[in-house]
Amino acid sequence: MSEIQMRKNIYGRNQELADQLREQLHAHQIMTLNMISSPGSGKTSIIELTGERLKDSLRMLVIEGDVETERDADRLRQRGIHAIQIQTHGACHLDVTMISEKLASVNLAQLDLLLIENVGNLICPTSFDLAEDFRVIVSSTTEGDDKPVKYPKAFHTADLCLINKIDLLPYTSFSMEEFEVGARRANNHLQFFRTSCKTSEGIDSWCDWLVRQWRNHPSRISQE
Amino acid sequence: MGTDSDYGLGDRFLGKLYLTGKKRICILLYGEHMHELSIAQEILRMISSEQARQGFQSVSRIKLRAGALSGINPRSLQFAFEVVRADTCAARAEIEMEVEPLEILCRTCGHRMKGEHGPRNCPQCGSPDVMLDARTYFEIVSLEVT
Numbered sequence: 156m157s158e159i160q161m162r163k164n165i166y167g168r169n170q171e172l173a174d175q176l177r178e179q180l181h182a183h184q185i186m187t188l189n190m191i192s193s194p195g196s197g198k199t200s201i202i203e204l205t206g207e208r209l210k211d212s213l214r215m216l217v218i219e220g221d222v223e224t225e226r227d228a229d230r231l232r233q234r235g236i237h238a239i240q241i242q243t244h245g246a247c248h249l250d251v252t253m254i255s256e257k258l259a260s261v262n263l264a265q266l267d268l269l270l271i272e273n274v275g276n277l278i279c280p281t282s283f284d285l286a287e288d289f290r291v292i293v294s295s296t297t298e299g300d301d302k303p304v305k306y307p308k309a310f311h312t313a314d315l316c317l318i319n320k321i322d323l324l325p326y327t328s329f330s331m332e333e334f335e336v337g338a339r340r341a342n343n344h345l346q347f348f349r350t351s352c353k354t355s356e357g358i359d360s361w362c363d364w365l366v367r368q369w370r371n372h373p374s375r376i377s378q379e
Numbered sequence: 380m381g382t383d384s385d386y387g388l389g390d391r392f393l394g395k396l397y398l399t400g401k402k403r404i405c406i407l408l409y410g411e412h413m414h415e416l417s418i419a420q421e422i423l424r425m426i427s428s429e430q431a432r433q434g435f436q437s438v439s440r441i442k443l444r445a446g447a448l449s450g451i452n453p454r455s456l457q458f459a460f461e462v463v464r465a466d467t468c469a470a471r472a473e474i475e476m477e478v479e480p481l482e483i484l485c486r487t488c489g490h491r492m493k494g495e496h497g498p499r500n501c502p503q504c505g506s507p508d509v510m511l512d513a514r515t516y517f518e519i520v521s522l523e524v525t
Contacts, residue, residue, distance in 0.1 A: 279414035
C-alpha cells in the first residue's frame with residue numbers, strides 16, 4: 156500500500172477546454188455570456204427583447220439549454236433571432252464540450268455576441284465554465300428575496316444580476332433591500348439591473364451595457 | 380412520494396428512484412441527472428490516466444478536498460461514484476472528502492465568522508460590509524493504491 160500525491164483540479168479538464176474555446180471566440184472578437192437562473196425566471200423573454208433591440212447593432216447567436224424540447228429556440232427563431240437548441244435529456248447543466256460541439260457548425264466570423272441560456276437550475280450550472288466573458292444570474296421577484304442566501308454559489312460566481320419581473324413587485328412580498336444585501340454578501344462585485352419583460356423597464360439599460368461591453372471588449376481593443 | 384435516491388446502471392444514469400408509502404418502487408426514467416455524476420466520471424477518468432502513468436493495480440482510498448462553494452454534495456458524490464466505479468481499478472475505493480467551512484468576512488475590521496447565516500452586521504465592529512469568503516475549488520489530493 157502506498158499513497159500517491161496528485162493535487163489535481165477535478166474541474167481542470169472543463170476549465171482547460173473552456174479556456175481554449177474562450178481564446179478561439181476572442182480571436183473572432185466574440186463576447187460570450189452564460190445566463191443562469193431557476194426555471195421560469197424569464198431568461199428567454201429577456202433574450203427575446205435583447206435580440207430585437209440589438210438586431211441592427213450586433214450579430215447575435217443564442218444557444219439554448221433545456222432538458223427537453225426545441226421550444227425556446229423556436230420561440231427565438233419566430234422573432235428572427237438565430238438560435239441553436241441543446242437538449243440535455245436529463246443532464247442538469249451544460250458543459251463546455253456541448254457548446255464546442257454546437258459551435259463547430261457555426262461561422263464564427265459572422266458573430267459578435269454569443270448568449271448561452273443554461274438549463275434552469277441554480278445549483279449545477281454554477282460549477283461549469285462555458286467559456287463565457289460574463290456570467291449573468293437572473294432572479295425574478297416571484298421567486299422571493301432569499302435566493303442569494305439560499306444559493307450563494309450562483310451569486311458568488313456571477314458578474315451581473317438581473318432582477319426580473321419588477322412589474323410584479325406590488326403583488327409580492329419581495330424586498331429589494333433584503334435581496335441586494337444577500338447578493339452583495341455573496342459577491343460584492345455584483346452589478347444589478349432591474350428588468351421587466353412586460354413593461355420593458357430596464358431592458359434598454361441592460362442592452363446598452365451589452366453594447367458598451369462589446370465595444371470595449373479586450374479582444375476587440377487588442378486587435379484594433 | 381419523496382425522492383429516495385438516484386438510480387443508474389453502468390455509466391448510464393437512468394433517473395430518480397421514488398419510494399411510495401407502501402414501498403412500491405417507481406423509477407422516473409431520465410429524471411434530473413445530478414452533476415455529481417459527471418464529477419464522479421471525471422474522477423475515474425483522472426484516476427485511470429494516473430494509473431497509466433504510475434502502474435498501480437487498484438485504488439483503496441481517494442482523498443478529495445473542496446472549497447466551501449465547490450458545489451459538490453459529499454453524499455451525492457458517494458452515491459454517483461458507487462454507480463460508476465464498477466469494473467474499474469477503483470471498484471472498492473473509499474472516498475474521503477474534506478470540505479472547507481463556509482466563512483463570513485468583515486471587510487471593515489477583518490473579523491471572521493463561521494457559517495452562511497451570520498448576522499447582517501459584523502458583531503465586532505458593526506459594519507454592514509460583510510461578505511462570504513469561500514472558494515469553489517475541488518481537487519484530488521491523493522490516492523492510496525496497491
